[in-house]
Amino acid sequence: MTILVIAEHDNASLKGATLNTVSAAAKLGGDIAILVAGSGAAAVAAAAAKVAGVAKVLVVDAAAFADQSAENLAAQVVAVVKAAGGAISHVLAPATTAGKNVLPRVAALLDVAQISEIVAIESADTFVRPIYAGNALATVKSADAVKVITVRTTAFEAAAAEGGAAAVEQVAEAGDQGLSKLVGRELTKSARPELGAAKIIVSGGRGMGSSENYHNVLEPLADKLGAALGASRAAVDAGYVPNDYQVGQTGKIVAPQLYLAVGISGAIQHLAGMKDSKVIVAINKDPEAPIFQVADYGLVADLFEAVPQLTAAV
Amino acid sequence: MKILVPVKRVVDYNVKVRVKSDGTGVDIANVKMSMNPFDEIAVEEAVRLKEAGVATEVVAVSCGVGACQETLRTAMAIGADRGILVETDVDLQPLAVAKLLKALCDKEQPQIVICGKQAIDDDANQTGQMLSALMGWPQATFASKVAVGSGKATVTREIDGGLETLEISLPAVITTDLRLNEPRYATLPNIMKAKKKPLETLKPADLGVDVTPRLTTLKVVEPAKRSAGVMVADVAQLVEKLKNEAKVL
Numbered sequence: 001m002t003i004l005v006i007a008e009h010d011n012a013s014l015k016g017a018t019l020n021t022v023s024a025a026a027k028l029g030g031d032i033a034i035l036v037a038g039s040g041a042a043a044v045a046a047a048a049a050k051v052a053g054v055a056k057v058l059v060v061d062a063a064a065f066a067d068q069s070a071e072n073l074a075a076q077v078v079a080v081v082k083a084a085g086g087a088i089s090h091v092l093a094p095a096t097t098a099g100k101n102v103l104p105r106v107a108a109l110l111d112v113a114q115i116s117e118i119v120a121i122e123s124a125d126t127f128v129r130p131i132y133a134g135n136a137l138a139t140v141k142s143a144d145a146v147k148v149i150t151v152r153t154t155a156f157e158a159a160a161a162e163g164g165a166a167a168v169e170q171v172a173e174a175g176d177q178g179l180s181k182l183v184g185r186e187l188t189k190s191a192r193p194e195l196g197a198a199k200i201i202v203s204g205g206r207g208m209g210s211s212e213n214y215h216n217v218l219e220p221l222a223d224k225l226g227a228a229l230g231a232s233r234a235a236v237d238a239g240y241v242p243n244d245y246q247v248g249q250t251g252k253i254v255a256p257q258l259y260l261a262v263g264i265s266g267a268i269q270h271l272a273g274m275k276d277s278k279v280i281v282a283i284n285k286d287p288e289a290p291i292f293q294v295a296d297y298g299l300v301a302d303l304f305e306a307v308p309q310l311t312a313a314v
Numbered sequence: 315m316k317i318l319v320p321v322k323r324v325v326d327y328n329v330k331v332r333v334k335s336d337g338t339g340v341d342i343a344n345v346k347m348s349m350n351p352f353d354e355i356a357v358e359e360a361v362r363l364k365e366a367g368v369a370t371e372v373v374a375v376s377c378g379v380g381a382c383q384e385t386l387r388t389a390m391a392i393g394a395d396r397g398i399l400v401e402t403d404v405d406l407q408p409l410a411v412a413k414l415l416k417a418l419c420d421k422e423q424p425q426i427v428i429c430g431k432q433a434i435d436d437d438a439n440q441t442g443q444m445l446s447a448l449m450g451w452p453q454a455t456f457a458s459k460v461a462v463g464s465g466k467a468t469v470t471r472e473i474d475g476g477l478e479t480l481e482i483s484l485p486a487v488i489t490t491d492l493r494l495n496e497p498r499y500a501t502l503p504n505i506m507k508a509k510k511k512p513l514e515t516l517k518p519a520d521l522g523v524d525v526t527p528r529l530t531t532l533k534v535v536e537p538a539k540r541s542a543g544v545m546v547a548d549v550a551q552l553v554e555k556l557k558n559e560a561k562v563l
């Protein structure tokens with residue numbers, strides 16, 4: 001039995017989310033193979049070969065994978081699964097926007113179900129996943145020959161990035177489907193840690209009032225704590241911060257050591273994205289705000305007074 | 315150009331669902347049901363494309379129980395021209411829905427299918443991608459901007475690191491993210507008009523699709539509750555607690 005993990009990367013480096021996915025794969029029992037489909041991605045393949053617990057790295061390096069399009073990547077994954085002639089029992093990817101884009105396509109082409117965002121593994125065919133914004137946890141059993149699964153990275157520790165010595169093997173290229181073309185990317189540049197990997201997150205909501213306030217009030221605190229910045233949907237919709245700051249059911253799922261929710265009311269869709277944080281602090285001027293029901297430490301205060309005080313005190 | 319918009323009937327986003335005590339699922343009896351919010355965004359986008367003269371017809375499709383008719387009427391009140399209900403009591407999973415939609419695409423020949431990126435009940439985020447795969451079409455998921463040209467569309471997508479813009483050939487599947495548009499409220503005259511729009515009902519067997527679930531739900535439980543925290547009086551006390559009690563600073 002081989003478990004195929006789809007590497008997430010930008011042709012230059014292996015994304016951390018892949019390490020959490022390898023840990024999930026290790027819980028299934030079987031040989032772990034990582035597929036690196038990229039263009040000029042030798043460094044990614046080399047990094048994948050060093051990940052602890054990985055038996056094999058399958059590499060396909062071709063222009064068709066430069067932009068990681070769902071169409072080309074899915075066709076390649078399916079080709080690898082078919083070429084293995086039944087040896088691949090599971091296909092896993094992190095439940096990031098990249099993984100969610102590709103894996104349903106893989107599943108449909110294999111005529112199997114896809115199992116989204118698993119948070120626990122009961123056995124090789126039985127998994128736990130949140131539904132209804134995490135207000136319920138469903139245990140589901142798959143009857144399909146190949147299990148195609150996205151993994152919620154916050155639910156699995158990262159595998160060690162060093163220590164492995166996997167064999168690297170080239171696989172045949174499935175080709176360019178010619179269905180889509182990348183026009184461009186506008187990636188948010190930041191020296192701060194990534195939301196998904198940060199130990200501390202400072203998150204702001206509609207209570208920030210404006211983009212200027214968000215930056216002037218929250219950034220100094222985040223800088224002092226070495227924290228990542230996050231936001232509620234309302235703050236993103238209002239244009240205070242870019243879309244990739246959104247934490248929640250339909251944004252990013254985070255579980256840092258410390259999550260500071262500032263001017264966020266605590267709607268279920270927001271809680272879905274942060275309630276597994278180790279320690280939650282809420283600063284809100286409304287004592288009735290639902291965020292206080294999940295906060296370990298709540299402070300009823302005007303954020304424009306409390307946050308600068310906090311920045312000065314830490 | 316015809317646009318097909320699948321719409322799902324789900325528990326309203328404002329409702330906090332309760333897990334049934336026997337662990338078989340969540341209790342949706344007597345709970346407010348609505349159109350999945352991402353599908354509302356999809357209908358709105360399709361209707362705007364029609365208003366802009368890009369699309370000629372907007373067809374809303376819902377798969378599920380008879381009551382999904384209401385969801386189709388809502389779509390038609392926003393501006394869809396007609397509705398198709400694929401009626402079944404079977405618990406439909408994304409692969410089955412994608413197959414039903416494929417059969418309808420073969421029949422209706424739309425140039426664009428606009429789906430919501432995820433349904434807020436099963437949180438699967440799969441159907442659009444699966445349909446696109448089954449059709450052999452391009453996909454542009456998590457769209458925050460759509461521009462349709464002749465034979466192609468330019469779509470800006472919300473991704474983990476920011477934004478990405480793709481050019482895809484048509485026919486194609488697009489899935490909506492929150493920032494694509496703000497759906498209008500259906501006006502009373504439009505709600506009345508929607509009641510007279512054509513609504514066709516089919517069964518999965520009419521489309522030759524096997525909708526048998528591939529996944530069996532063994533149990534559904536409530537997640538562990540966070541234990542109640544404490545309120546602090548001021549910033550000084552907060553910092554003290556974070557340093558000495560929680561030890562996270």
Ligand SMILES: Cc1cc2nc3c(=O)[nH]c(=O)nc-3n(C[C@H](O)[C@H](O)[C@H](O)COP(=O)(O)OP(=O)(O)OC[C@H]3O[C@@H](n4cnc5c(N)ncnc54)[C@H](O)[C@@H]3O)c2cc1C
Nearest residue numbers: 205206207232233234248249250251263265269270285303
């Ligand atoms: C389909 C769907 C998906 C969604 N997905 C997400 C998601 O992924 N993530 C998400 O966050 N939301 C999501 N939402 C939106 C969610 O329902 C809420 O609308 C949103 O989280 C509210 O954001 P907020 O808490 O910033 O704003 P509000 O609810 O308006 O809260 C603002 C808070 O700020 C406080 N405040 C104001 N001024 C001050 C001040 N000076 N000092 C201190 N406190 C102050 C107020 O007391 C209030 O509690 C989704 C909704 C839908 C329908």
